Amino acid sequence: MAQSVPAGQKWWSGGHSPFHVEYGKLMMWYFLMSDAFTFGAFLISYGTIRFASNSWPDPNKVFNTFPVIGEMRMPLAFVSLMTFILIMSSVTMVLAVGAGHNNDKKGVMKWMFFTILGGLAFLGCQAWEWTHLHGEGAWWGRNPFMNINGSQSSTNFTNFFFTITGFHGFHVFSGVIINIIMLIMTWRGVFERRGHYLMIEKAGLYWHFVDLVWVFVFTSFYLL
Amino acid sequence: MSNETTIHVPAEVVHELHVEEHGAHHKESFITKYVFSQDHKMICKQFLITGIIWAILGGLMSVLFRLQLGYPEASFPILEDIFGKWAKGGKFTPEAYYALVTMHGTVLVFFVLTGGLSGTFANFLIPLQIGARDMASPFLNMLSYWFFWLASVVILSSFFLETGPASGGWTVYPPLSALGQVNEGSKAGMDFWIIGMALFVVSSLLGGLNYISTILNMRTKGMSMTRVPLTIWAILFTAVLGVLSFPVLLSGLILLLFDRHAGTSFYLSDIFVASTQTALPNEGGSAILFQHLFWFLGHPEVYIIILPAMGLVSEVMAVNSRKPIFGYMAMVGSLFAIAILAFLVWAHHMFVTGLNPFLGSVFVLLTLLIAVPSAIKVFNWLTTLWRGNIRFTPAMLFAIGFVSMFISGGLTGIFLGNSTLDIHLHDTYFVVAHFHIVMGVSAFFGMFCGIYHWYPKMYGRYLNNTMAYIHFWITLAGAYLIFWPLHYEGLAGVPRRYLDYSNWHAFKNFLELNRFISTVAMIVFAVQLMFVFNFFYSIFKGRKVVTPNPWGANTLEWTAPIRPGHGNWPGEIPEVYRWAYDYGKDGRSFIPQTEPVSPQESKH
Numbered sequence: 001m002a003q004s005v006p007a008g009q010k011w012w013s014g015g016h017s018p019f020h021v022e023y024g025k026l027m028m029w030y031f032l033m034s035d036a037f038t039f040g041a042f043l044i045s046y047g048t049i050r051f052a053s054n055s056w057p058d059p060n061k062v063f064n065t066f067p068v069i070g071e072m073r074m075p076l077a078f079v080s081l082m083t084f085i086l087i088m089s090s091v092t093m094v095l096a097v098g099a100g101h102n103n104d105k106k107g108v109m110k111w112m113f114f115t116i117l118g119g120l121a122f123l124g125c126q127a128w129e130w131t132h133l134h135g136e137g138a139w140w141g142r143n144p145f146m147n148i149n150g151s152q153s154s155t156n157f158t159n160f161f162f163t164i165t166g167f168h169g170f171h172v173f174s175g176v177i178i179n180i181i182m183l184i185m186t187w188r189g190v191f192e193r194r195g196h197y198l199m200i201e202k203a204g205l206y207w208h209f210v211d212l213v214w215v216f217v218f219t220s221f222y223l224l
Numbered sequence: 225m226s227n228e229t230t231i232h233v234p235a236e237v238v239h240e241l242h243v244e245e246h247g248a249h250h251k252e253s254f255i256t257k258y259v260f261s262q263d264h265k266m267i268c269k270q271f272l273i274t275g276i277i278w279a280i281l282g283g284l285m286s287v288l289f290r291l292q293l294g295y296p297e298a299s300f301p302i303l304e305d306i307f308g309k310w311a312k313g314g315k316f317t318p319e320a321y322y323a324l325v326t327m328h329g330t331v332l333v334f335f336v337l338t339g340g341l342s343g344t345f346a347n348f349l350i351p352l353q354i355g356a357r358d359m360a361s362p363f364l365n366m367l368s369y370w371f372f373w374l375a376s377v378v379i380l381s382s383f384f385l386e387t388g389p390a391s392g393g394w395t396v397y398p399p400l401s402a403l404g405q406v407n408e409g410s411k412a413g414m415d416f417w418i419i420g421m422a423l424f425v426v427s428s429l430l431g432g433l434n435y436i437s438t439i440l441n442m443r444t445k446g447m448s449m450t451r452v453p454l455t456i457w458a459i460l461f462t463a464v465l466g467v468l469s470f471p472v473l474l475s476g477l478i479l480l481l482f483d484r485h486a487g488t489s490f491y492l493s494d495i496f497v498a499s500t501q502t503a504l505p506n507e508g509g510s511a512i513l514f515q516h517l518f519w520f521l522g523h524p525e526v527y528i529i530i531l532p533a534m535g536l537v538s539e540v541m542a543v544n545s546r547k548p549i550f551g552y553m554a555m556v557g558s559l560f561a562i563a564i565l566a567f568l569v570w571a572h573h574m575f576v577t578g579l580n581p582f583l584g585s586v587f588v589l590l591t592l593l594i595a596v597p598s599a600i601k602v603f604n605w606l607t608t609l610w611r612g613n614i615r616f617t618p619a620m621l622f623a624i625g626f627v628s629m630f631i632s633g634g635l636t637g638i639f640l641g642n643s644t645l646d647i648h649l650h651d652t653y654f655v656v657a658h659f660h661i662v663m664g665v666s667a668f669f670g671m672f673c674g675i676y677h678w679y680p681k682m683y684g685r686y687l688n689n690t691m692a693y694i695h696f697w698i699t700l701a702g703a704y705l706i707f708w709p710l711h712y713e714g715l716a717g718v719p720r721r722y723l724d725y726s727n728w729h730a731f732k733n734f735l736e737l738n739r740f741i742s743t744v745a746m747i748v749f750a751v752q753l754m755f756v757f758n759f760f761y762s763i764f765k766g767r768k769v770v771t772p773n774p775w776g777a778n779t780l781e782w783t784a785p786i787r788p789g790h791g792n793w794p795g796e797i798p799e800v801y802r803w804a805y806d807y808g809k810d811g812r813s814f815i816p817q818t819e820p821v822s823p824q825e826s827k828h
Contacts, residue, residue, distance in 0.1 A: 014355075014800065015445030023360035026437040034429055034467045041475035041517055045490065048513055141487025154508030159488040163479065 089118025100197025275340020294742025355444025458535025533670020545612030633662025654714025
C-alpha cells in the first residue's frame with residue numbers, strides 16, 4: 001500500500017489515516033502497548049521481591065532436566081529448546097505475512113500451519129516442564145528448591161514462576177487460537193475475496209509480541 | 225438506502241475493502257437498536273444511564289454513612305427493616321460502615337466518573353466532532369459497554385452476599401484485602417470486587433483502543449489535529465492514560481487473587497492474626513508492592529476522571545463566552561504535560577509508608593510540577609471568560625463552577641503534595657476534602673456541564689432550565705458547605721474512615737459540624753434526584769429542539785440533523801476548513817468549522 005501514497009501528502013490533515021494503516025492495526029499496536037504494561041508490572045513486581053530477598057534459587061539447578069533423558073543434568077537445555085521453537089514459530093509467521101503480501105493463499109496456509117505447530121509445541125513443552133516441577137513438589141505456595149547460598153527459600157520463587165510463565169502461556173494459547181481462526185479463514189478464502197491478508201499481519205503482530213515477551217520472561221527466570 | 229449502508233463509506237483506501245462485510249443492509253430490531261446497539265450515540269446513552277443509576281446508588285451510600293457520622297448515637301429502625309443484620313437496632317455495624325465507604329469510592333471513581341463520564345462523552349463526541357460515521361470498530365464499542373454492564377452486575381451482586389461487599393477501602397490494600405479470616409468484607413466480596421474490576425479493565429481497554437484509533441484515523445477531510453475541539457484532545461489523552469495504566473492494576477489484582485486463593489505470598493509476610501491467635505506461614509512478600517501497582521493506576525486514574533471534564537468545560541466555555549478559547553495550543557500542551565506527569569507522581573500517595581525520604585522529595589517535585597499545567601489551564605479558562613459575551617446557560621454555569629471547584633481543590637493539592645505536610649495530613653479529612661472537591665465535585669460539574677450542553681443533541685429536547693438552575697446553585701453551595709469544613713476537621717487531625725468519634729476528646733467536638741455536613745449532604749443528594757427526574761422527564765416531555773444548532777456553536781455535531789440517524793450525516797460527511805473556535809470574529813457571532821476561509825477574513 002505504501003507505494004500508492006502521493007508525494008507531499010499532508011499526513012495529519014484529516015480524511016485519511018495519518019500512519020496509512022487501517023484502524024485494526026492501530027488498535028493492535030495500542031493493545032500491545034497496554035499488554036506490555038501488564039507484563040511489565042508483573043516482571044517489575046518479580047524484580048522488586050527478588051531484590052528484597054537475601055538469596056534466590058539457582059535456575060541452573062532448578063531447570064536442568066530434559067524429557068526421556070531426564071538425568072543428564074544439562075542446565076537450561078530444555079528451555080533453550082522451547083525458546084528456539086517459539087522463535088522459529090515467529091520466523092514462520094514472518095513467512096506467512098510475506099506470503100500474504102503476495103496474495104499467496106497456499107503459502108499463507110502452509111506457514112500458518114507451521115506457526116500453529118510451533119505454538120502447540122511450545123505449549124506442550126511448557127506443560128511438560130510444569131508437570132515435572134509439580135512432580136518435584138513445586139507449585140503456587142510450595143517451593144522445594146533451596147537458595148543458591150544454601151538457605152531456605154521463600155515460596156516466591158515458584159509463585160512468580162508459575163504466575164508469570166502461566167500468564168505468558170495463556171497468551172501463547174490465545175495466540176494459537178487466533179492463528180487457528182486465521183488459518184480457517186484463509187482456507188475458506190475470506191482474505192482472498194477481501195483482496196488482502198491484513199488480518200494475518202495483525203495476528204502476526206500479536207504473535208511476535210508474545211515471542212518478545214518470552215525473551216524477557218526467559219531472561220528474568222532462567223538466566224538471571 | 226438507510227444510513228446503515230453508509231457507515232463504512234471509505235474515508236481512505238483500506239476502509240473501502242471492508243464495505244462488503246460490514247455495510248450489508250440489515251433491519252434494526254428493538255434488540256439491535258436499544259440493547260446490542262452498535263451506534264455510538266446509543267452506546268453513549270447506555271453508558272450515561274448506567275452511570276446515572278450508579279451515581280444514585282453511590283450517592284445514597286454516602287447519605288447512609290453521613291447519617292452515621294452526623295447522628296452516631298441515634299438509631300433509625302427503618303435501616304434495620306431495609307438492611308437487616310447490617311443495621312441491627314437501627315445502627316450500621318462497623319462492617320456495614322466500611323463496606324459503604326469502600327463501595328461508595330469504588331462505584332463513584334470507576335463506575336460513574338470513569339465508565340459513566342468517559343464512556344458517555346467519548347462515545348458521543350468523538351464521531352460527531354471529528355466527522356466520522358461511527359467509531360472505528362462499532363462492534364468492540366458495543367462490547368466495551370457490555371463488559372461495563374457485566375462488571376456492574378458483578379459489583380452490584382456483591383451487595384447481596386452473606387458476608388457483604390468488599391470493605392477494605394476503595395484502594396483494597398493487602399494484607400487486609402488478602403486475608404478472608406480477618407474481615408467479613410475480605411471474603412467473597414473481595415473476589416467479586418476483583419472480578420468486577422477485571423471486567424471493568426477489559427471494558428475500559430476496548431473503549432480506549434477504539435477512542436484512540438478513531439481520533440487518529442477517522443477525522444474528516446481538513447480536520448487536522450490542531451483543528452479538533454479540545455474535548456477530543458482531552459478524550460484522546462484520557463484514553464491513552466487508561467490504556468497504559470489499567471493493565472498495571474490488572475496485574476496487581478491477579479497477584480492479589482493468587483495471594484487470596486493459591487497460598488502465594490506476593491503481598492504477605494510475617495503476619496499474626498490477633499483474632500484467631502495464629503501466625504501465618506507467608507514470608508517474603510511486600511504489602512507495599514501492591515500500593516505501587518495500585519497507585520501506578522490510581523494516580524493516572526484521577527486524570528482519567530478530570531481530563532474529559534476539562535475538555536467538556538473548555539468547549540462549553542468558548543461557546544458560551546462567544547469568544548475563542550484562550551490559548552488553544554497551551555491547552556493542548558498542558559493536557560499533554562498532565563498526561564505525562566500522571567505516570568510520574570504515584571508515590572505521593574505513599575509518603576508515610578516508609579518510602580525513602582530522598583525518593584519522596586523527587587515525587588514532591590514532580591507532583592508540584594503538575595501545578596504548572598493546571599494553572600495554565602485555569603488562567604486560560606479565566607481569560608476565555610474575560611470580556612466575553614457570556615450566556616449563563618446551565619451548562620455554562622456548571623463550566624464556571626468547575627473552574628471554581630478545580631481552583632479550590634487544586635490549591636489543597638499543593639499542601640498534600642509536600643511530603644512533610646503530608647505526615648500530618650495523611651489519612652485525615654483534609655485528604656477526603658481535597659480529592660472530593662478537585663476530582664469528585666469538579667468532575668461531576670464537568671459531567672453536568674456536558675450533559676446540559678449536549679442533551680439537545682442526544683435527545684432532540686432541552687432539559688428544564690428552572691430545575692437546572694436550582695440544581696446548579698444548590699449543588700455549588702452545597703459542595704462548598706460539605707467539603708470546606710472537612711478541610712478544617714482534617715487540619716485538626718480528624719482521621720478518615722472512623723465510624724464514631726465520640727470516644728476521642730480531640731474529635732468529638734466536631735459532632736455538631738458533622739451533623740451540619742450530613743444535613744447539607746442530604747439536601748444536595750435530593751437535588752441530584754431532581755436532576756435525575758429532569759433528565760428522564762425531559763427525554764419524553766422536554767421542550768423540543770427546533771434548530772440544528774441551538775447554541776450557535778462551531779463544531780461539527782451541530783451540522784448533523786437534530787436527531788441524527790446511525791451514520792450521523794445523511795449525505796456526505798462535512799469537510800472542515802478552520803478550527804473550532806472562530807467566535808466573535810469579523811463582526812460575526814460564530815463561523816462553523818464547515819465554512820471555507822474567505823480571502824477577506826482577518827487572521828487570528
